[in-house]
Amino acid sequence: MTCEEFKRVLPELGSGHGIEQEEHLRSCCACSDLIADLNAISKEARFLQGSEDPSPWVWNSIEVALRQEGLIRQPQLEHSRTPTPMLSWRLRWLVPMAATLLIVFGALIYQRGTGQPQTAQQPKPVAGVVTANLQPADVMGGEDLQLLKTVSERTPSMRATYEADLRSVNAYIRDAEQSAHSDPNDEVAQQYLRNAYEQKAMVYEMALDRSLP
């Protein structure tokens, strides 16, 4: 094989050479050097891949365009991104429950105010009337324990949640009662107490409704 013949087939050779070409390369320094140079260029060229950094404005422009096109979406607030069925479920009960309880408490206060006038010597608190029917302390009472038993039988996974809710609302009732007792004429304290009982009633309603088969 001559040098001319070798160069003619060189573009088609790629990385490997045939027997004829190998023999020629062993005997021809010029062609051997040529191949070595071309291989060196090719090898060195690979290092040019990804060797340059664009200026920061490129990303800035991309980001602006993505926002304009609506491809980047603003992060939503956690509560609106993740569905909270429990919350909406609770809210569903809020209106009728609150209305019922307010009517009951309103009637009780009215009854107390007309039939048993308050004097300094008789500081009978509103809370005293109410607590006769509902468990006032954060310590679990018989009704609370019965409720938790029902919940654990029907939806065991919810028992811990309701137990925590009951303890919390009982503590709230206890605090509100103390405030109401210390100043029976304090309307704000009375309101807190009513709210506390409303919350406990809601916990009962939810627990019973949720644990229904």
Next chain:
Amino acid sequence: MTDAKKQQGDRLSEAEAIERAKQGDAAAFEALYNLHKRRVYSLCLRMTANTAAAEDLTQEAFLQLFRKIGTFRGESAFSTWLHRMAVNVVLMQLRKKGLPVVPLEENIETEEEAPRKEPGADDPRLAGSIDRMQLQRSIASLPPGYRMIFLLHDVEGYEHNEIAEMVGCSIGNSKSQLHKARMKLREILKTSRAEKATKP
């Protein structure tokens, strides 16, 4: 963007970033950009030999990618998908500007056609002595068509059949142009080295 957010973006794996980018997560888009910007930009820069044009093309390539990211199903590597898209963006741009993408008529006198030089001691091999900066300059001085084939094959690692499909030429033409590009580069590099050697 804050440093903390940037670090969070960098920490994302590519797969995570792709999924989050599909949901419109800004940090995920930035993470993907940071992973691939150098390669895409380098490709654009070498093909255009112009910084401003390369940055515009980089921007366009990534925008096209992000617009279509919802269609990426993972059948091929993401980087393959991205670089193919970048190449297409560049080729389209070059065609729009009327620059030759396929070198058919370019007649470069390389060593093959040039008067035969006798190999001697003062004309040693390039191997081991190629200056990378000089190689970059030499590539930039190639005619656009040759430069394209050389970059796609020797820098980006595409096969001749892929190049032929991308630029719309035959496989034989791709091989031929690559060979001529390498020969031309050899000639430029040797001339450059000889000039350096003669300088006081």
